[in-house]
Amino acid sequence: MKLAMATVAVLALGGCATLPALPSFTPFGPPTPPAICAGGGFSIDIDFPSAGRHDCVVAPDTSVVISVDHEPALVEGINPSPWFAFRVTSDAARSLSVTLDYTDYTHRYRPYISTDGARWTALPDTAVTLNERKTRATLRFNAVPGSTWIAGQPLSSSRDNVDWTRRALAGAGFTEVDYGRSLEDRPLTGFVGGGGIDAIVALTRQHPPETSGQEAYRGFVERLIGRNDAKAVAFRARHRIILAPMPNPDGVDGGHWRLNAGGMDLNRDWGAFTQPETRALSTWISEQAGQRRVVSMMDFHATDRTVIYAPPLDSASPTIAFLPALKSAFDSKLKAPPEWSYSHNAAGGTSKGWALEALKAPGLTVELWDHIAPADARALGTAAADALIDYFAMQ
Numbered sequence: 216m217k218l219a220m221a222t223v224a225v226l227a228l229g230g231c232a233t234l235p236a237l238p239s240f241t242p243f244g245p246p247t248p249p250a251i252c253a254g255g256g257f258s259i260d261i262d263f264p265s266a267g268r269h270d271c272v273v274a275p276d277t278s279v280v281i282s283v284d285h286e287p288a289l290v291e292g293i294n295p296s297p298w299f300a301f302r303v304t305s306d307a308a309r310s311l312s313v314t315l316d317y318t319d320y321t322h323r324y325r326p327y328i329s330t331d332g333a334r335w336t337a338l339p340d341t342a343v344t345l346n347e348r349k350t351r352a353t354l355r356f357n358a359v360p361g362s363t364w365i366a367g368q369p370l371s372s373s374r375d376n377v378d379w380t381r382r383a384l385a386g387a388g389f390t391e392v393d394y395g396r397s398l399e400d401r402p403l404t405g406f407v408g409g410g411g412i413d414a415i416v417a418l419t420r421q422h423p424p425e426t427s428g429q430e431a432y433r434g435f436v437e438r439l440i441g442r443n444d445a446k447a448v449a450f451r452a453r454h455r456i457i458l459a460p461m462p463n464p465d466g467v468d469g470g471h472w473r474l475n476a477g478g479m480d481l482n483r484d485w486g487a488f489t490q491p492e493t494r495a496l497s498t499w500i501s502e503q504a505g506q507r508r509v510v511s512m513m514d515f516h517a518t519d520r521t522v523i524y525a526p527p528l529d530s531a532s533p534t535i536a537f538l539p540a541l542k543s544a545f546d547s548k549l550k551a552p553p554e555w556s557y558s559h560n561a562a563g564g565t566s567k568g569w570a571l572e573a574l575k576a577p578g579l580t581v582e583l584w585d586h587i588a589p590a591d592a593r594a595l596g597t598a599a600a601d602a603l604i605d606y607f608a609m610q
């Protein structure tokens with residue numbers, strides 16, 4: 216019966232000189248992403264990697280309220296990072312008023328705007344109004360015809376820092392390896408290169424929105440690979456360089472504030488190792504380090520100020536004396552040198568604590584201010600690489 220109907224339909228179509236136009240089908244225009252809300256002539260969606268976790272409503276006056284929600288969480292409350300990123304699709308240029316509603320949390324990230332998803336500009340402070348408790352932020356901005364993105368930092372999805380690292384290391388003799396899979400089956404990608412009897416480890420983005428830490432990581436990697444005096448060449452000949460640019464891809468692409476897809480803070484899991492991301496990364500680092508002396512392990516993050524969390528200077532590590540040298544390098548080279556905070560908690564579950572316990576290496580949590588200028592974040596990474604090269608090239 217169905218076949219007969221289909222045959223009739225084909226015959227009927229075949230008999231027409233022209234096909235009737237299908238409603239709302241535009242063969243060459245971009246597809247409209249699924250909206251979370253829409254007003255007259257515009258819609259808002261979160262259908263892209265690292266989008267925030269939002270719902271929204273449009274009022275009759277076309278002002279918009281967007282909820283800023285965190286990931287499904289087993290752990291919450293440490294250093295809340297209310298992340299937002301959404302896209303406006305508009306049929307015409309229009310000015311919009313969008314209120315971010317953080318419920319129990321407070322506004323942290325300055326909004327950035329982009330019309331191509333790649334180049335970003337901070338909204339001026341005058342375009343952002345907070346309520347007294349800072350639990351709501353109203354943004355006023357101009358949407359262009361087509362797409363306009365708003366995000367808490369320039370967007371950087373899980374592929375971005377892997378691709379950046381691959382480009383930065385091109386021709387430098389590094390090996391790219393997928394050392395594991397995330398809970399949602401994304402690749403966990405690392406890079407290893409350089410020679411030698413010692414090793415150095417760097418990672419970033421355990422916590423998804425902390426992209427100013429990623430900027431410092433990039434300054435660090437560029438300098439470590441790009442400096443070409445005799446000391447730098449000697450450093451690379453002596454050190455295996457182990458890099459993990461994206462240890463939490465599910466959290467990053469899922470628009471999480473802090474956690475992985477298992478609802479866990481990965482930088483509290485270096486000890487219990489309940490999550491595949493931390494298990495795979497610690498195993499891979501240990502394998503790559505082998506019997507080498509690991510001179511330092513630097514984990515780049517971001518918070519409300521630039522601060523270095525370091526182990527105490529009497530810690531049981533053969534390279535603990537590097538830390539005063541690193542501090543004096545920062546103090547002499549950076550216009551706003553970081554604070555230092557010294558402590559060790561063997562049961563804290565941080566990469567920093569694990570580095571000292573498992574590798575006997577001074578592990579550092581390198582925190583960059585959320586709003587540091589990208590060039591200043593890179594300068595800190597550059598200074599860290601220079602300090603390593605200058606200190607360890609010959610010892």
Ligand SMILES: [Zn+2]
Nearest residue numbers: 422425516517
């Ligand atoms: Zn962090």
